[in-house]
Amino acid sequence: MTTPAEPARQTVWSRPARGQRGPAPTHSRDEIVTAAIALADADGIGAVSMRAVATALDTGAGSLYRYLSSRDDLLDLMADRVAEELRPYPESDGDWLAAMLRIARGQLDLHRKHPWLVEVLPRPTAFGPQSLAWFDHCLGVLRPVPAGTAAKFEAIAMMIGVVSLFARSEAAGPPPGFDGIDMTAFPNLIAAMTAPPGPAEPRDLFEVTITSVLRGLLTEPA
Template sequence: MLGWHPPGRRDDRGNRGRSAKTVTREGGNGATGVDPQQLWLDPGRPRRGRRPAFSREAITTAAVALADAEGLDAVTMRRVAAQVGAGVMSLYSYAPDKETLLELMVDHVSGELPATDDLTGDWRADLKGIAHLQRALMLRHPWLPAALSTRRALGPNTLAFLEHALAALRPTGLDGAAKLEVFAQLTAFVAGYVAHEITQREAVRSPDRAAAEARYLAAVAADGHHPELAEALSAPGRSLTPEATFTRFLNRLVDGLDTA
């Protein structure tokens, strides 16, 4: 996870904080959660039997490659096993279900985020830099925004980047809970923007359709019933590149944060 969520979670019956599984191994819909201590503090390989020819790192890397190429739906234990040349059942010692595998995948790609860069002391500038790093990461791994909405466990790479973000917020004087909330808000913004950006990038928009939409908005703006829209559409044009739009939205968010 690149952001932060409140501890504990509720299942469909309203129970919070359970670590037992109620999922199928391939599915993951309806899990009550992953035990982070068991996931991150164990040695990462089966405790019994001979040492296998693959590792949790190899399994995670293969899963990430599948998700990057084909999306999260393509990531099944069977497909991942085929990628690493292992039997499906042998993978369950490392990742008992897809939810656990997803936790491993998110923390794996979070390792691409620099967590040791020098901070400037200008918390707004540093926070904006962090957001740009997050956007770049999510664009490299388009499945990541969706994955962030469901995972909870904080792995080592996630913790390192979270520590970096909290250090960037130190000059604000906010208490610890508020800092976590600010970082969660920032991450949610980036994930939402990137999800929209990816959808727009992948959508097939013909020139004829774009022209038709422009004519429609012009007609609506001229009908006299939408003066606010007419004024907005008559404003000077701005760069509509994804990068420029992201930067404008980010500036409004960060510059408007109240640290009182």
């Protein structure tokens, strides 16, 4: 929360694409973002610094500050750029829940393509035009749902959180085992792990979670 003595951060979208002073630009903001995304895709978001991006563009780090005021600006631009890859958006075709599930799957695929997104999106982010267009489309899909605006915003936010959770879990891989731990102190865990398996039914946990969250937040209880 900001105070009068601490003005809100000016977003990258409210500033010109480059400073008005200095020599003619040798690179565009678009080229800078493209280089940064390539670095993040290859080596993770930790590899993205103003210096590293400048090196990839064969220029000095100081020159990038004619286009961006900080690394936060760069991260905002990167997140919004890859959000464009969510197009074309799934349409509802009369079934809003199925459409939202397809939208969520598209998000998960985007995370798989750009694993660094799980580190970028939780930070305070200045939403750009592509991100806002995606959010606007979600609200359009939910227009027939007789829930309040606040509930719809909450449902979309929760969907984003579930997608991020699944993406993070996939990136982390299977958890380590219990080698070297005396399990006798955990009887409930032992019972669960040694219980006979239930009926083998195919179950899409992602679908179950997304649809359960959206139904729970947007539909009236029976």
